[in-house]
Amino acid sequence: MFGDNLLVTGGCGFIGSNFIRYIFSREDFRGRIINVDALTYAGNQENLIGVDKSYPGRYFFERADICDPSAIQDIFERYDIDTVCHFAAESHVDRSIKRPVSFIQTNIIGTFNLLEAARMRFTSGRKFYLFHHISTDEVYGSLGPQGYFTENTPYRPNSPYAASKASSDHLVRAYHETYGLPTTISNCSNNYGPYQFPEKLIPLVILNSLEGKPVPVYGDGKNVRDWLYVTDHCEAIAEIIEHGRRGETYNIGGHAEMENISIVEMICDLVDELAPSETSRRRLITFVPDRPGHDRRYAIDFSKINTELGWSPKESFTSGLRKTVSWYLENKSWSERIINGEYQSWIQENYEQR
Ligand code: NAD
Ligand code: DAU
16 A cells, blocks of 8 residues: 555655665555656666666656755646655765755755645645655764664754754654644664665775775774665565554664774675785775764664564675675676766865865
């Protein structure tokens, strides 16, 4: 039960494109997907190459900015949208520290516009199945050495990115409480896997180590993240859309807590194994000044989604990381095409000033 016309926002990004491929691969999904993406630096239509041909008449792409209310309302009308799965966001913490404005626009105003379009449909009595909002564990702030984020952990966002996602979560909640809009929210930990833009830790380390460039580790490298293979996240989202209780929030995590330095060493070793060179890639590891306000540790308690919906991650971190490194080695042309002028100037701005 996904509805007939599923609007996916941000479907040309990392998780959104994996989600569209995953949903189409399910035999119980017979509807249409309308992918709305502004194609910012992080959006790449190449991530979905072949999907329109594999699923004729069921995949539609609309280049539009979620901050443009009339464009969004028009898309709701033209495609008779009855379900929303909202990924579109500015997603990189370091960028939010340097230039927060687009985070406020897209993550808060953009979410508001989508909620308004959904509300108009819902309150006028037309079929509206669900507004599912994709959020992050970063809204909860930082953990000490013990404990986990649950759905009841108070919000304490520490970066402009996290604060903008927290704001959007509050709006989604309010639309359920005030207007009865059927909504669900998921707060997920760090994803990794194919098609992730190489500004994020795992693909950045894979590509830099492959090219013999310095591998930057912030601070002491002992910050902890809880890693989840992207397809596991997609399965969890599908479970929530189908069976999640309306008005509820579900935490999603990998039970795979790792210090950054351990991940970086694992990747260097995997790259050595899969693309041998004369000296170990570990020699490229370079400690650089820390991210301001850097959250120390994230760890998710996903017992609610496990108990209510029977979801748990399938991929182990070791097998998922190997798959991911192999994917980047086999798809070098994908990364070569996106490492363009914008990406180069970001690398210069973020790393050369540290
Ligand atoms: P991404 O940066 O790879 O992709 C974001 C997509 O949104 C891009 O295709 C971009 O073009 C599009 N977009 C940005 N601004 C837009 C706008 N104004 N209008 C329309 N489209 C716009 O992000 P991702 O890593 O795939 O993350 C997707 C969602 O999942 C985000 O909401 C993020 O907060 C959340 N999330 C990500 C992770 C993670 O580890 N990557 C973990 C938990 C939650
Ligand atoms: O927890 C979920 C969040 O995970 C998502 O909401 C965000 O969209 C996603 O970007 C991710 O945020 P992080 O800040 O945790 O991911 P990132 O890959 O940027 O960094 C992971 C860790 O690695 C973090 O502790 C910072 C560190 N790091 C990152 C980069 C890019 C480095 O040490 N060196 C680097 O060059």
